[in-house]
Amino acid sequence: MPRTKGDHEARRRDVSEAVWRVLAAHGFGGLTLRAVATELGATTGLLTHYFPAKRDLVAHALDVLEQRSASRPRRAAGPGLPAVRAALLDILPLTAEATDANRIWVSSWDVALADPALSGDHARRYAQSRGKLRDLVATAQELGELPAGDPELIAAGAQSFALGLVVQALFAPASFPPQRQVELLDDYLASLASPRAAMSPASPSSSRGEDPAPPGRHPGR
Amino acid sequence: MPRTKGDHEARRRDVSEAVWRVLAAHGFGGLTLRAVATELGATTGLLTHYFPAKRDLVAHALDVLEQRSASRPRRAAGPGLPAVRAALLDILPLTAEATDANRIWVSSWDVALADPALSGDHARRYAQSRGKLRDLVATAQELGELPAGDPELIAAGAQSFALGLVVQALFAPASFPPQRQVELLDDYLASLASPRAAMSPASPSSSRGEDPAPPGRHPGR
């Protein structure tokens, strides 16, 4: 009965890719049915035929994002610190596709922060990613490639570093070419790997509100 | 002639604060003239009286954001590493106001990435902030509180770390309370301060060893 045979799923994928392209170009603020339709060379009638409402459309687009992020070729690396490095490199916008994905990701933060449900989804996603990173950090510590310390804390720090680097690279790609991103990441990992001077494990800020003395190690004074 | 005397500027500030509140609550995606008007207990006629177009309104709101960021009480800290720490602490969402500001900031990334002009503004802003940070890092190095190394690179890394921590804290405030943010930052600074070996200790992957990701062109498309 259809004009072309079993293309229902394939057509849905086409639509999702058009959504992807619109998102990469104009972000969520510029995501409209008309924009997707023209990007696809069709009309809104086609879109509503496959997705009853815009909500379903963006949901499927976000599924595509997550699926792409999950199924993209991960870097292979031996256990320990190289695995940590590979996981972080996989986050950075080192290629055109990774740049698009990260750009969409950042764009989704606006709508996500406005909606508690979506906000929770993002938080959960980051927590999961952090969990994986923590395991990698732990094995690296067991191998003696990273100094002791709460792996959860180290993973959170590493993820923060990578996330911030993503944002900076998106806004100033000329100042943060792939090579520079890798350089920054490797410097960060090197500083992590170097044995840390002894500092009091208990945070001195627990008693006072916040903003206590300068960092742990006081060279002079 | 006016209903109340010299309140022109004061009224503009009122409007800007209403814009601020709407942005903090719903982000740029939820910023409409009606929303601002009801938030202010007025109508759109008032808004257009003080700001001819929405463009001017959001521009002024962003000016307010920048002005607030610039004029907020900065942490005082002696030169060297404490100054670096203070500058980074000033970025983090440690208070309710700082959280609002950062939430608006993140929200603006969506619209900024869609508009090259705004994108350039943001890039310039971050570059400037990075420049200041670099100077602080340099003096800390002169004081021997930080090991040698390109201060520009160190500043970029520190900014990335703070930025990413902001994002994480916004999405999972329960997992990243102020105390934890400070703890993470101090850990990061401690690892920076510790003298870095030449990457020999037990790290098989040299800094420029393998890199599956070819440094191809980045943005394009």
Next chain:
DNA sequence: ACATAGTCATAACACTTGTTATGCGAATGG
């Protein structure tokens, strides 16, 4: 007191948005 000018509500405007209804064509099943 009167004219004037700033303040702002009211309301209409042109436009875009997501959604829905209608209908035409094509491919298939009987």
Next chain:
DNA sequence: CCATTCGCATAACAAGTGTTATGACTATGT
């Protein structure tokens, strides 16, 4: 070969958007 069903363009729809008059109100200057 005809009826049916899917694919999709066309177009109308209501709601919401930014923008633009219009006019009433009020405090001020003279």
